[in-house]
Amino acid sequence: MSNLNKKLIIAFFSVFILGIIGLFTIDQATQSRINNLPLITEIPAFELENFDGKSFTEANLDNQITVASFIFTQCEGACPIMSTNMGLLQKRFAESDELQFISITTDPDYDSADVLREFSNKYSNKNNWFFLRGSIDNVVELSQDGFFLSASLLPLGHSTRLILIDKDRNIRKYYEGTVDANIVELQNDIVTLIKQG
Amino acid sequence: MKKQLFFKSAVVSTILSYLLIFVGGLVRVSGSGMGCPDWPRCFGRWIPPTNVDQIPSYIDPTAFNIVLAWIEYGNRSLGVLVGFSIIVLNIIAIYYFRKEAKLFISAILSLILVLANGALGAIVVSSVLNPFLVSLHMILALMLVSVLSYACIESYKLIHVEKFKNLEGNKTLSNSLILLWILIFVEILLGTGIRTNLELVSIENPLLSKGELLNALDSYKYFHSFLGFTLLFLSIYIYTKLRNNSLYIVKFLGIFILGMIIIQIFLGEMMVFFELPQLARLFHTWGSSWLVGVIIILYNCTSNEQSK
Numbered sequence: 001m002s003n004l005n006k007k008l009i010i011a012f013f014s015v016f017i018l019g020i021i022g023l024f025t026i027d028q029a030t031q032s033r034i035n036n037l038p039l040i041t042e043i044p045a046f047e048l049e050n051f052d053g054k055s056f057t058e059a060n061l062d063n064q065i066t067v068a069s070f071i072f073t074q075c076e077g078a079c080p081i082m083s084t085n086m087g088l089l090q091k092r093f094a095e096s097d098e099l100q101f102i103s104i105t106t107d108p109d110y111d112s113a114d115v116l117r118e119f120s121n122k123y124s125n126k127n128n129w130f131f132l133r134g135s136i137d138n139v140v141e142l143s144q145d146g147f148f149l150s151a152s153l154l155p156l157g158h159s160t161r162l163i164l165i166d167k168d169r170n171i172r173k174y175y176e177g178t179v180d181a182n183i184v185e186l187q188n189d190i191v192t193l194i195k196q197g
Numbered sequence: 198m199k200k201q202l203f204f205k206s207a208v209v210s211t212i213l214s215y216l217l218i219f220v221g222g223l224v225r226v227s228g229s230g231m232g233c234p235d236w237p238r239c240f241g242r243w244i245p246p247t248n249v250d251q252i253p254s255y256i257d258p259t260a261f262n263i264v265l266a267w268i269e270y271g272n273r274s275l276g277v278l279v280g281f282s283i284i285v286l287n288i289i290a291i292y293y294f295r296k297e298a299k300l301f302i303s304a305i306l307s308l309i310l311v312l313a314n315g316a317l318g319a320i321v322v323s324s325v326l327n328p329f330l331v332s333l334h335m336i337l338a339l340m341l342v343s344v345l346s347y348a349c350i351e352s353y354k355l356i357h358v359e360k361f362k363n364l365e366g367n368k369t370l371s372n373s374l375i376l377l378w379i380l381i382f383v384e385i386l387l388g389t390g391i392r393t394n395l396e397l398v399s400i401e402n403p404l405l406s407k408g409e410l411l412n413a414l415d416s417y418k419y420f421h422s423f424l425g426f427t428l429l430f431l432s433i434y435i436y437t438k439l440r441n442n443s444l445y446i447v448k449f450l451g452i453f454i455l456g457m458i459i460i461q462i463f464l465g466e467m468m469v470f471f472e473l474p475q476l477a478r479l480f481h482t483w484g485s486s487w488l489v490g491v492i493i494i495l496y497n498c499t500s501n502e503q504s505k
């Protein structure tokens with residue numbers, strides 16, 4: 001009997017310890033999500049044009065969480081997957097007015113405003129996704145010096161990463177735009193940023 | 198001596214498997230399932246990296262979160278440990294108990310289940326945590342602890358033949374225990390169904406609060422609560438049948454089952470009214486896995502069919 005009581009006390013104690021370990025682990029995991037979104041760098045000044053002719057500058061990044069990509073419309077490899085994934089996120093966060101999307105063309109010669117509008121109709125289902133163009137020099141500079149993404153041999157040599165930018169124009173993280181696991185992670189990180197306010 | 202060896206090995210495997218279910222639950226509630234994006238290694242290493250420089254070039258380093266990686270790694274390491282303990286159990290079974298069908302088959306079955314669940318773990322990761330597969334991963338773990346609990350009690354009965362010799366079989370009680378086990382398994386399936394659907398709705402609607410997510414579920418979620426209370430009455434009935442039993446372990450397990458079901462109902466209601474606190478979720482899942490194993494032990498303690 002007393003032997004059993006001893007075992008019972010050990011069992012209860014073990015469950016208690018497991019509870020504490022569980023609580024600690026859950027807390028650490030939650031904290032790590034926030035810590036894992038470091039401030040990487042602030043986006044420098046730039047000026048591009050949306051397909052509707054309106055100017056889009058760094059000021060348009062203020063007070064919005066932004067998911068950015070570099071694409072071109074004739075691209076047959078990564079761009080359709082990246083854009084489909086961005087469209088998916090746009091749909092899932094349709095209720096939020098704190099999130100926007102930008103796609104910057106790396107082939108401004110071909111991607112006229114009309115071509116970009118057509119491309120937009122294919123992937124975007126809300127007016128919070130801007131398809132931007134500018135001179136190729138501006139785009140290369142913005143990609144390399146603003147986003148720290150390689151931009152050699154454009155239009156083909158653009159990065160396939162999606163960039164998460166917070167409400168203060170800071171780059172927080174990069175995601176491989178064609179990998180499902182990265183998109184899930186991006187989605188979770190957007191939720192974390194929205195919850196942070 | 199040999200029987201003791203098998204019994205101890207089975208108990209160690211069972212306890213480790215229960216710990217594994219706890220850690221697996223922890224992975225799920227803390228959202229660490231993708232902590233290691235590859236399998237079986239973690240960021241290309243057998244021991245997870247401790248800083249970003251250790252990540253091989255072919256893996257995207259932005260996905261690296263050291264805390265989540267180590268939580269997931271804990272689950273995998275413990276899984277390997279369970280695998281080894283079950284291999285030891287099988288070696289003992291093959292060496293000494295080839296003719297003892299109950300022990301031999303339960304050992305082999307537990308090995309098959311643990312291997313299958315390890316392989317399923319790889320598929321879970323490659324599916325980027327498909328909620329159906331995650332739930333199936335847990336169901337297989339429940340089947341594993343069921344088989345191991347059976348191995349424990351059957352080997353215990355072989356050691357303590359005297360204790361169980363004069364058991365008067367009670368058909369109603371046996372049937373009630375079978376019914377309780379089946380209903381608890383159904384209850385767990387309903388619970389994992391709720392969890393699966395919550396996760397599916399949450400992927401499509403990441404901004405819904407947990408309360409809104411619950412409201413978005415079909416009314417079958419109430420069936421989970423309803424069945425919970427049915428289980429409570431059934432376990433009270435079983436307890437009244439057992440409280441005068443001559444075996445202390447039988448009385449104890451009767452109280453354990455009743456108490457655990459009450460705790461489960463309490464945790465379940467807490468999850469609804471306090472918007473699913475993660476620790477309550479963890480213990481709700483874990484407690485249900487204990488019930489599955491304990492009922493099997495109790496059934497085999499009270500069943501009058503004797504192993505020789």
